[in-house]
Each structure stands twice: as C-alpha cells, then as structure tokens.
Amino acid sequence: MNLHYDHSTCQTCSQRFNSVFCKAREEYVNAINEQKICNSYKKGQVLFNEGSYPFGVYCINDGKVKLSHQGDDGKEQIIRLLKAGDVLGYRALLSGDRYGASAIALEDTKVCFIPKELFVTILKNDTGLAFEMMKLLSDELHKAEVKLTHLAQKPIRERLAETLLFIKETYGFEEDGITLNVRLSREEIANLVGTATESTIRLLSDFKKDGMVDLDGKKIKILKPSLLLQTANLQD
Amino acid sequence: MNLHYDHSTCQTCSQRFNSVFCKAREEYVNAINEQKICNSYKKGQVLFNEGSYPFGVYCINDGKVKLSHQGDDGKEQIIRLLKAGDVLGYRALLSGDRYGASAIALEDTKVCFIPKELFVTILKNDTGLAFEMMKLLSDELHKAEVKLTHLAQKPIRERLAETLLFIKETYGFEEDGITLNVRLSREEIANLVGTATESTIRLLSDFKKDGMVDLDGKKIKILKPSLLLQTANLQD
DNA sequence: TCGCAAACATGATTTTTATCATGTTTCAGC
DNA sequence: GCTGAAACATGATAAAAATCATGTTTGCGA
Numbered sequence: 250m251n252l253h254y255d256h257s258t259c260q261t262c263s264q265r266f267n268s269v270f271c272k273a274r275e276e277y278v279n280a281i282n283e284q285k286i287c288n289s290y291k292k293g294q295v296l297f298n299e300g301s302y303p304f305g306v307y308c309i310n311d312g313k314v315k316l317s318h319q320g321d322d323g324k325e326q327i328i329r330l331l332k333a334g335d336v337l338g339y340r341a342l343l344s345g346d347r348y349g350a351s352a353i354a355l356e357d358t359k360v361c362f363i364p365k366e367l368f369v370t371i372l373k374n375d376t377g378l379a380f381e382m383m384k385l386l387s388d389e390l391h392k393a394e395v396k397l398t399h400l401a402q403k404p405i406r407e408r409l410a411e412t413l414l415f416i417k418e419t420y421g422f423e424e425d426g427i428t429l430n431v432r433l434s435r436e437e438i439a440n441l442v443g444t445a446t447e448s449t450i451r452l453l454s455d456f457k458k459d460g461m462v463d464l465d466g467k468k469i470k471i472l473k474p475s476l477l478l479q480t481a482n483l484q485d
Numbered sequence: 486m487n488l489h490y491d492h493s494t495c496q497t498c499s500q501r502f503n504s505v506f507c508k509a510r511e512e513y514v515n516a517i518n519e520q521k522i523c524n525s526y527k528k529g530q531v532l533f534n535e536g537s538y539p540f541g542v543y544c545i546n547d548g549k550v551k552l553s554h555q556g557d558d559g560k561e562q563i564i565r566l567l568k569a570g571d572v573l574g575y576r577a578l579l580s581g582d583r584y585g586a587s588a589i590a591l592e593d594t595k596v597c598f599i600p601k602e603l604f605v606t607i608l609k610n611d612t613g614l615a616f617e618m619m620k621l622l623s624d625e626l627h628k629a630e631v632k633l634t635h636l637a638q639k640p641i642r643e644r645l646a647e648t649l650l651f652i653k654e655t656y657g658f659e660e661d662g663i664t665l666n667v668r669l670s671r672e673e674i675a676n677l678v679g680t681a682t683e684s685t686i687r688l689l690s691d692f693k694k695d696g697m698v699d700l701d702g703k704k705i706k707i708l709k710p711s712l713l714l715q716t717a718n719l720q721d
Numbered sequence: 722t723c724g725c726a727a728a729c730a731t732g733a734t735t736t737t738t739a740t741c742a743t744g745t746t747t748c749a750g751c
Numbered sequence: 752g753c754t755g756a757a758a759c760a761t762g763a764t765a766a767a768a769a770t771c772a773t774g775t776t777t778g779c780g781a
C-alpha cells in the first residue's frame with residue numbers, strides 16, 4: 250500500500266491544478282470534495298460501458314484510460330486516450346444520452362466520481378466552469394473533425410506516424426526520455442489508427458528498419474521524432 | 486425580390502422555433518433581434534474561412550450550407566451539412582480558436598449574424614441556453630465519433646449508402662417525396678463519404694442498377710430506402 | 722444556340738490494404 | 752522452470768480502392 254497517495258480531499262489532490270474542476274469556484278470545489286466517491290480500477294477493468302446511462306462524471310487522479318467505441322461489426326475503435334487530470338463521461342451526460350463509448354483502464358487507475366446532480370448544479374451556478382466545459386467540448390469536437398479528415402484522406406503509414414506522435418504528446422516518455430510511457434498492444438494501436446493489426450505490426454517493423462523507432466516487446470522507443478513528424482506529413 | 490420574406494425581427498423569423506436561440510430568455514431574443522445582422526449569400530459564396538478568427542456566430546434563416554475542412558494535401562472533407570435553423574461558427578468561438586473549417590453556401594442562403602460579445606453575454610446570463618449549447622456540442626461530438634468509427638471500419642459502399650440516408654435525414658425530399666432536396670456534385674458526395682470521386686460515381690451507378698436510387702443529372706432519387714439502409718449495414 | 726469547360730461516366734491498371742496462413746516469441750500462471 | 756495461450760511477426764494472396772486514361776454529357780455564358 251502506498252502511504253503517500255491521498256485522495257481524501259480535492260485540496261490536496263495531485264490533480265488539483267490540472268482538472269477542469271479546479272476552475273470551479275471554491276465553494277463548489279468543497280462540495281465536490283464532500284460528495285465525490287473515489288475508486289481504483291485494475292488494468293483492463295471497465296469504468297463504464299457503451300450503451301448504459303451515465304449517473305455522473307469521472308475525473309482521473311492517477312493512471313490511464315482508453316475510451317473506445319464499438320463498430321457495427323464489433324471491432325473496437327479507440328476514440329480518445331485519457332490521463333491524470335482528464336475528465337470523462339460528460340459527453341453522454343450533457344447530451345442526455347447513453348454512453349457512446351466504453352471507458353477501460355489501460356493500467357491501474359484511481360478515479361473520482363462526481364454525481365450527476367452535483368455536476369449539473371455546479372454548471373448551473375458557476376458560469377466559469379460552464380464555459381470551461383464548452384471549451385473542452387469544442388476542443389474535443391475540433392480534434393475529432395481533424396482526425397476524421399485524416400482518416401478519410403491519409404494513408405495508413407502517415408496515420409500510424411501521427412498516432413505515435415499523438416501517444417507521445419498524451420503520455421510522454423519514461424525517465425529515459427525516449428520510451429513511450431504507456432503499454433499498448435499492437436491491436437490497440439491498430440484500433441487507434443483505424444487499420445488491421447497486421448498492417449500496424451508490419452509498418453512498425455518498417456519504422457524500426459528506418460531507424461525511427463525501436464521495439465522491445467510492448468515498449469516503443471521514439472528514436473527520431475522529426476523523421477516521424479515528416480512521415481506523418483502534417484501541415485496544420 | 487421576394488416580398489414575403491421578412492427577417493426584420495426574430496419574433497417573426499421563420500426559424501424562431503427551430504434554432505437553439507429560440508430557447509434563450511425573451512429579453513435576450515430581443516437583444517439578438519436588435520443586434521443581429523442579416524445577410525444573403527449566393528450559391529458557392531463563403532460565410533467564413535478556415536484559419537480566420539471568428540467574431541460571432543451565424544444562424545441560417547433559409548438555405549443550405551456545407552462546413553468543410555481542408556486536408557493536409559488540400560483535399561476537401563465535408564464535416565457537416567447545415568440547414569435552416571442551424572447555428573454555425575460557435576465551435577471556434579467557444580474554443581477561442583481560429584475556424585477549423587470553411588462554411589460555404591450550397592444554394593442561395595439567408596443568414597443572421599450574432600456578434601461575439603452578445604453571444605457570450607447571453608451564454609453567461611442564460612443558463613438554459615448555455616446548457617443547450619453544451620448539448621449541441623455534445624451531440625456533434627458524438628456524431629463525429631460515430632462517423633470516425635465508420636470511416637475507419639466500413640467499406641466505401643456502406644459509407645456511401647449511409648451518406649445518402651444522412652443527406653435524406655438532413656435535407657429531406659422534394660415535393661415528389663423521392664428526390665433528395667439538395668444539389669451536390671459527385672465530388673462533394675465523395676468528399677462527404679471520404680473517397681475518390683470516381684469511386685462515388687461508380688457506386689452510384691451500381692446503386693442505380695440495383696434499383697436503390699435513380700440518377701438524373703445532379704438529382705438523386707431514393708427509390709428503396711430500406712435496401713439502402715440494409716446496404717449501409719448500420720447496427721446502432 | 723453555340724461553344725466550351727466542367728462534370729459525369731466507365732474501362733484499364735496500379736497501389737494500397739485486408740485477409741489468410743503459418744511460424745515464433747512472450748509472458749502469466751502453475 | 753514449464754506450459755499453453757495470447758501476442759507478435761512475416762510471407763502469400765485476395766480484395767478494395769485509387770489513379771490514370773479517355774470518352775460523353777451537361778449546362779452555363781457569350
């Protein structure tokens with residue numbers, strides 16, 4: 250047991266400067282602190298399932314989570330990658346909808362749950378937070394639209410390079426400064442890129458041959474970010 | 486000049502029951518009525534350009550507009566189709582960002598412009614409208630995520646069928662009850678589906694052979710919606 | 722209404738990507 | 752450390768889709 254970890258108050262939460270919720274007025278931060286429910290999820294465990302109704306929002310205190318949408322043929326499509334400080338579950342709640350995707354822990358993860366009523370009450374009374382939520386939604390919408398365009402127009406090689414850079418941006422490196430700080434299977438990377446697992450494996454081998462990355466099991470080292478960026482062929 | 490058309494007041498606007506803005510409190514509807522600027526755009530004219538900064542939001546009074554995003558290689562990707570009552574330009578404004586896409590009139594279109602300051606003031610003071618905006622953003626985000634998954638996982642034939650049904654849902658039929666009530670070039674349909682123009686032309690011919698649609702220049706008639714739906718292979 | 726450019730159409734070919742098959746490695750659990 | 756299942760890897764093949772080429776139609780402006 251890790252005695253240094255303490256999520257008993259939002260005031261001492263390790264994410265108190267990262268989350269959107271830290272932008273709420275103090276009285277509401279206190280209310281969240283009183284009503285939140287903290288939970289731990291082991292790698293692979295499900296926070297919520299696509300198709301079920303939301304009863305609150307989640308804030309990641311520590312760990313990593315994937316949001317994945319089930320395609321019509323049952324194939325997974327990873328929609329978003331989330332890290333400490335990120336909020337999830339708000340989309341369905343604000344739409345008044347079922348969850349459009351499932352949230353699954355990519356590693357052992359600590360999460361605070363904020364009940365729907367409290368979340369809505371705060372949004373109603375705290376204009377600042379409401380604007381933050383609108384900004385968050387707008388940013389996500391923009392990212393989705395860009396990804397959509399790339400999915401429609403770019404070859405898989407470019408999309409894989411872009412995805413590796415995206416993972417780097419999201420989770421960063423380990424202490425060595427080159428190893429991606431997350432363990433994703435080839436299949437998960439494929440489901441992020443939107444391609445077949447074999448194509449991903451093959452292209453990763455190519456990237457290794459080209460000296461852009463190094464592969465060591467699930468560990469992926471980014472050797473030449475600039476070459477990857479060039480391969481991704483991003484203009485905007 | 487059409488004497489029957491009158492957009493002088495929001496109270497008599499033909500879209501006063503369709504737009505999100507009609508959900509604002511009365512005092513704000515009056516404020517919008519005073520400050521809005523109405524404009525007409527001819528087919529092909531640009532309402533705003535990707536990359537420029539927003540200074541307000543637009544509400545379509547009459548007509549049709551496409552929102553398209555420029556891919557890295559300059560190829561158009563149509564992100565959204567808009568009709569009377571729809572609002573556009575809010576995404577960039579709420580993100581504090583440049584426009585992520587250009588808005589172009591698909592036919593002669595009448596639009597009301599609402600200045601940024603007014604829009605923000607109303608959102609700050611009218612919680613109901615703020616929630617409506619959050620719902621709007623959430624719904625758009627959900628649609629984008631579903632489209633993203635389909636783009637990644639479904640073959641072009643299914644996506645074209647889905648797109649035709651989507652156009653039907655958005656713009657409906659002409660008086661005859663079968664002709665899609667919008668003129669889109671094959672290239673535009675391709676840029677909506679995310680494929681090459683030739684592939685779209687070929688598949689439309691196939692659909693015609695299969696008796697699902699009829700083609701008469703740019704007019705597309707939906708003969709068998711149920712067969713199209715089956716071809717689209719939608720589960721959700 | 723004539724001419725002409727753009728849009729539409731279709732065949733041939735090439736490229737890209739998925740699928741299938743098969744072998745190897747890795748790693749969790751005994 | 753052994754073992755078996757899952758993940759990784761790679762070659763061969765097939766399918767899907769883009770591109771290239773060429774001809775036809777359409778519709779707009781002079």
